[in-house]
Amino acid sequence: MRPRFFATSLDAAGRRVYGGITLWFLFVFFALIWPVYPLFSGDRPRILGVPHSLAYVVALLALAFLALGWLYAWEDRRGALDADAEREPAAPCDADREPWAAPDVTRDADARAVPGTSTGRPPG
Amino acid sequence: MADWVIVLSVTLGYLLVSLLVGLLSGRGVSASTEGYVAGDRSLGFLVMYFIMGASIFSAFAFLGGPGWVYSRGAAAFYILAYGAVGLAPWYFFGPRVAELGRRFGYVTQAELYAHRFRSRGLSGLLAVISLAAFLPYLTLQMEGAGYVFSVVTEGRIPAWAGAGIAYAVVLIYVFQSGVMGVGWTNAFQGIFMMALAWGLGLYLPYKLYGGIGPMFDAISEAAPRLLRAPGLAADGTPWSWGGFSSSVAISVLGFSLWPHYFMKIYTARDVRTLKKTVVFYPTFLIFLVPILFIGFSGVVAFPGVEPADAILPTVITSIGLPAVWVGLFCAGALAASMSTGDALLHASASVAVRDFYRTLVRPDLSDHGERRLIRLLVIVIGALAYYFAMVSNISLVALLLLSYGFIAQLAPLTLATFFWPRATPAGALAGLLAGGAVTVIWNVSPGLQWQDIHPGIWGVAANLLALVAVSLLTRPMDEAHVREFVVG
Numbered sequence: 001m002r003p004r005f006f007a008t009s010l011d012a013a014g015r016r017v018y019g020g021i022t023l024w025f026l027f028v029f030f031a032l033i034w035p036v037y038p039l040f041s042g043d044r045p046r047i048l049g050v051p052h053s054l055a056y057v058v059a060l061l062a063l064a065f066l067a068l069g070w071l072y073a074w075e076d077r078r079g080a081l082d083a084d085a086e087r088e089p090a091a092p093c094d095a096d097r098e099p100w101a102a103p104d105v106t107r108d109a110d111a112r113a114v115p116g117t118s119t120g121r122p123p124g
Numbered sequence: 125m126a127d128w129v130i131v132l133s134v135t136l137g138y139l140l141v142s143l144l145v146g147l148l149s150g151r152g153v154s155a156s157t158e159g160y161v162a163g164d165r166s167l168g169f170l171v172m173y174f175i176m177g178a179s180i181f182s183a184f185a186f187l188g189g190p191g192w193v194y195s196r197g198a199a200a201f202y203i204l205a206y207g208a209v210g211l212a213p214w215y216f217f218g219p220r221v222a223e224l225g226r227r228f229g230y231v232t233q234a235e236l237y238a239h240r241f242r243s244r245g246l247s248g249l250l251a252v253i254s255l256a257a258f259l260p261y262l263t264l265q266m267e268g269a270g271y272v273f274s275v276v277t278e279g280r281i282p283a284w285a286g287a288g289i290a291y292a293v294v295l296i297y298v299f300q301s302g303v304m305g306v307g308w309t310n311a312f313q314g315i316f317m318m319a320l321a322w323g324l325g326l327y328l329p330y331k332l333y334g335g336i337g338p339m340f341d342a343i344s345e346a347a348p349r350l351l352r353a354p355g356l357a358a359d360g361t362p363w364s365w366g367g368f369s370s371s372v373a374i375s376v377l378g379f380s381l382w383p384h385y386f387m388k389i390y391t392a393r394d395v396r397t398l399k400k401t402v403v404f405y406p407t408f409l410i411f412l413v414p415i416l417f418i419g420f421s422g423v424v425a426f427p428g429v430e431p432a433d434a435i436l437p438t439v440i441t442s443i444g445l446p447a448v449w450v451g452l453f454c455a456g457a458l459a460a461s462m463s464t465g466d467a468l469l470h471a472s473a474s475v476a477v478r479d480f481y482r483t484l485v486r487p488d489l490s491d492h493g494e495r496r497l498i499r500l501l502v503i504v505i506g507a508l509a510y511y512f513a514m515v516s517n518i519s520l521v522a523l524l525l526l527s528y529g530f531i532a533q534l535a536p537l538t539l540a541t542f543f544w545p546r547a548t549p550a551g552a553l554a555g556l557l558a559g560g561a562v563t564v565i566w567n568v569s570p571g572l573q574w575q576d577i578h579p580g581i582w583g584v585a586a587n588l589l590a591l592v593a594v595s596l597l598t599r600p601m602d603e604a605h606v607r608e609f610v611v612g
Binding site: 025028029032033034035037038041042043046048049050051053054057058060061062064065068069071072075081082 | 198201204205206207208209212215335336337340344348351352353354365366368369372373376395396399400402403404406407409410413416
């Protein structure tokens with residue numbers, strides 16, 4: 001069994017997007033530590049009166065926010081968020097009192113087929 | 125009316141509102157363990173947003189943050205730095221965790237790992253690690269609450285009484301309402317904290333220096349090193365890039381895996397709610413920027429304050445603010461302490477019962493009995509933390525620093541759970557034990573230090589090696605079972 005980094009169900013566009021976002025976050029992470037951050041770690045130039053060393057970190061924080069915001073909007077356009085929700089019905093839990101035991105696949109399949117019926121509440 | 129009476133009245137008013145919000149919020153969920161610990165998996169975006177934001181911004185951030193800036197300058201930027209990417213992993217593995225939680229009924233982090241690796245020992249070990257990390261963290265929140273009460277009432281309410289009053293309120297609403305009490309009080313406390321932080325963070329530089337730019341100009345002349353990353357070390361000498369970078373790295377690895385945050389994945393109503401919470405989390409993180417300004421505002425105007433953590437109360441009580449504002453500050457600091465303390469208290473009791481007692485001692489415990497025991501432990505653990513906060517002299521800060529290294533050891537385990545089907549129970553246990561042992565050894569052996577690298581980094585390296593080596597040397601797990609967990 002080999003390690004997996006992307007879900008096999010992803011299409012080419014999905015792989016590009018998730019690959020790009022993963023690389024983007026790696027870029028942000030490495031930009032916040034040695035040896036990249038020392039290049040931007042001085043007091044000046046000031047940005048809106050704030051030291052450059054602080055403005056730089058805040059800018060990267062904003063870039064991380066924008067990247068995830070864009071990914072969320074992209075997934076929403078593709079209907080991926082609702083598709084995920086539909087796969088996640090609430091299921092009864094007490095039967096699995098021992099979580100290290102083998103799961104009851106039949107019961108899980110039933111729960112997936114009729115979302116929410118197991119608890120009497122609507123799903124989601 | 126004397127100023128301290130006004131301050132106390134405002135503070136007690138805040139506590140009363142917190143108590144009411146906490147008590148009223150628990151009425152809509154079932155009287156089961158799932159209702160008490162995971163809120164029947166029904167929390168929406170607003171509460172999730174504030175739970176994550178307010179739980180993370182603790183008394184340490186509200187009092188310790190300005191203290192760090194005041195004494196160590198740009199070193200404190202590391203908190204912002206790790207926050208920028210720290211929660212992002214949730215976006216990718218969070219939905220998987222939530223889905224498995226619904227299918228198999230998990231309400232704690234260890235249940236997921238124990239099921240994936242079919243190991244009771246793993247559950248018990250994770251419970252011990254979690255509790256060892258939680259207790260000093262909770263204790264420091266109580267110390268912070270007591271300290272604030274004592275300072276703003278000029279010693280008329282001693283620290284032991286202040287912490288007692290604040291945490292009696294926390295105990296009542298956590299006992300009564302479980303995670304719903306934590307969630308809705310965090311929403312109230314989060315809004316309060318954000319308003320206060322931005323108000324003070326913008327007001328103090330203008331009041332003391334005439335603006336944010338002039339404040340940094342004054343610091344640039346008096347103590348220029350404070351404005352250049354990576355700032356100063358605790359002893360006042362320049363901090364190393366090795367220390368700064370490894371602190372960011374270890375915090376990024378562990379941030380999203382703290383058990384009391386991780387458990388909140390199970391409380392989300394759906395994937396959309398969970399992902400939206402992660403997307404908007406940095407907007408809460410920006411709340412740290414005015415906290416940094418508060419610390420910087422004391423550097424030139426109030427030199428020589430000891431301990432550095434006292435800088436915020438010192439500034440507040442020295443600039444002639446109306447008593448109502450001082451009371452609001454006190455309430456804001458208590459909100460920071462309580463919004464983290466309640467989540468820790470709730471998670472500690474849940475983990476102790478669910479991952480340790482029920483797994484290793486009483487597998488036949490009924491749901492009703494389990495919920496009753498968790499509520500009882502809320503009181504016991506609260507009392508224990510109060511004892512450590514007010515009576516014991518053990519070094520909690522050292523324990524807390526060590527706990528960050530321990531929590532980061534969950535990163536390889538999490539990766540293996542979702543992305544490496546070949547990982548085995550023996551490999552998972554070996555990784556955790558090796559990582560924990562190396563972290564402790566590096567912590568207590570200064571001779572092993574190199575470039576100021578955080579001990580947890582060496583622990584993660586040892587953890588990965590042991591996880592991979594032992595997994596490859598032991599029999600693979602049943603493929604059908606593993607496929608339930610592995611992404612793809």
